[in-house]
Amino acid sequence: MDPVLLLLLVLLGFMLAGSLIAVETRDLLSSVICVGAVGFGTSLVFLLLGAPDLALTQVVVEILVLVVLVRVVITRRDETHATSRATLPVGLVLLALGVMAAIVFGTLATGEDEGLTMRPFGDPLLNEQAEASVMAPAGEKAPEGAPARMPKSAGGAFLAHGLSESQGSRGTGAANYVMGILLDYRAYDTLGEATVVFVAVLGVYAVLRKVGRSRHAGNESDR
Amino acid sequence: MQGMSPIVKNMTRLVAGFIVLFGVYIVLYGHMTPGGGFAGGVILAGGLALVVLAFGEEFARKALTHEAAKTADSIGAMLFLLIALLGYAGGVFFTNLLPVGEVGKLFSAGIIAPCNIAIGIKVGAGLFGVFVALAVFRRAGAGSSTGMIEG
Structure with a gap:
């Protein structure tokens, strides 16, 4: 199995456990810390999936929010009174578990046959290739010097034009x-x-x- | 909020400058490296929050006031809007008027770097103001201390 995919699954399990503990624990401080752990897990997932901008933003926002939350929780002396809530109906829990199992099964199955199977986890549309002429905006030709096949994604047109002289990265000048x-x-x-x-x-x-x-x-x- | 122990204060003296410097770097180099105005602004706010937490409420009243945060927040927002309006000189809102320069250099990418600076000021001051509001305000309303937060 792909090591990145394995790491992502481990992180997902960690975040799932953190979320559950954050919801279920009675101590408010433990809950806040678990929320922070889930946030840092999210940041690592962003990093592994190749989004360093998002990962950086997520980690710094998480730090600030965690500081504020811990401070609020520590200075608040009053105990939260645990209210007894009705247990969820068994059927609802079973339904949720079933949906979750379906999603996990779907993400783990490789979509070779393009059937009902989902795209493998961590394999975004960016990796798919298409003809460059298809991706150009309507009424425009593909830029000169562009490769024949371009990434087919939401940003595909931008990436395609990024290779021409006056648009994309060279147009904005931003690396x-x-x-x-x-x-x-x-x-x-x-x-x-x-x-x-x-x-x-x-x-x-x-x-x-x-x-x-x-x-x-x-x-x-x-x- | 009286501030923390001398160990924390001395460590804050050593570290706070570097945190703010890192925030400024993230803002200024946003058009080349990951980050940008928002992330850098949050780092700036975090550094200032560290100073307020370590040195206590009195320090916050004197040096890093809520009014200063409000002013900087408004200035950042106005700066961003001004850059956007200057685009009308070139035709439309947000036209990239400045010279694009060479990809990968600090002075490149036209209005992107000034926009990052404006957003950095705005986000940093805004989040720091929220932090000060949460940390200091309710002590100011002594007598009904919890009522300030929950009311």
Whole structure:
């Protein structure tokens, strides 16, 4: 078996166990630490699948979130009262296990015959090849100097044009393809994303603000 | 929040500068190496959060205030929007006006590097502001300390 695939499966098992413990444990601090472990596992999975940008972002965000969560949990002295919840119906659990088994079976099966089998785990569409002329945008010819077969993926057209003189990597001048797309081709999306972060920060300030809130303000505003 | 032991404080003095330097590197080299404005900004916020945690609330009130974080957040957002609007000089929103340069050099990729800097300032200041809000605000409202978070 492919060692990377094996490592990914081990990581998936680790993350699964971490998630289950995070949900089921009674100690809040243990739960937070398990969530952090799952986050770091996610980061490693990104790294193994060849997405270093995402892996870096995931690991630094995870560190910051973990610091904040641990701090909040430690300074909060009150014990969370474990509420007794009704156990899930057996049928629902069996259904979930069945779906999970189907997914695992599907991902482990190699899709040689293009039937109902899923694509092997960790084998993205990027590895598939197609004629370069097919991938060019409508009404345009394939760029000169491009190889006859190009990666067939969501970014295939970009990658194909990246080999021509005035577009792609040479067009943006960014050696990092991801940034070339994020801040040049799709900069508008990045503006929206920045706006989302801005609004989220504003929301935190509004909820946690001190100005204009007295001790009994909550009672008065309820009326 | 009184700050931590002298060991933590001294280690923070040694390490915090390097963390911030790494964040700045990730932001500035975003168009060449993995990372970019968002990841670098989060690293910056993490370094500042380390300083606040180690040196305590009083230090945060004096040097790294919530108002400064708010201002830097707004400045970063405005800078990014300004770069986008400057694109109208070349025709459309977000036109890459600056010279593209040579792939792999620091001064290349046109507006991508300035955009990364703006996003880095914005994200770093925003997340640090959230951290300060979570860590410091509820102590400021003494008397109903838990009410500040949950209310």
